[in-house]
Amino acid sequence: MTELAITVRQRPGFHLVQLEGELDSTTQLPLRQAFNELLTEAPPKIVVDAARLAFCDSSGLWTLITGQREAEGRGGGLRLIGVHGPLARLLSVTRLVDMFPSYASLDQAAHWPGPR
Template sequence: MQATVTDHRCDIAVLHLRGELDADTAATLRATLTDLLERPVPRIVVDLTDLKFCDSIGLSTFITSKQVITARGGWLSFAGANQFLQRLLETVGLSHYFAIFPEVDDAIAAGQL
């Protein structure tokens, strides 16, 4: 899995994920999120457009990060999930825990409200 970050207006970071997120690649996600958590008020959109797979280790990394982010007054949302990821998030009940948007621009706009 590859993880890159781009910054947008209003201190919103977009974390672009590409490939497969599993036990072998979760450390890359944790390291990237740890860097983003250093920001005073973390506001993160995770772009799932190019993420093809995510297992329970990946989901757990998102959940743990969201707890820290929320405690610091920030937020973490998802954008661009494919059908597999949408079904996965719904099946495990995370579609009620995370804001999920069709496009990155939608998530950024919602974060500025």
């Protein structure tokens, strides 16, 4: 059985979601539930730290895509940091790298542009 630890921390202006373990069809539901709670913020700004993510399959990727679309639809966004290994390969193979641009650090990912 796979396991995924999810830690959510409030930061000034955004929420940090740290993932550790495996994000797949058997572990994606708690992440989806965490996103649903965070999407009630106005606007929802979420940074997902994937540095300790050991594995990600297509259902895990779909959870991230859905979270991103819903956050953007509500005027916010979902950003990834620490992307490596299977998640990096999935983003590359599916050509979703542009949907989830690479941020070198938490500080960089946490700065959203101001209102237009």
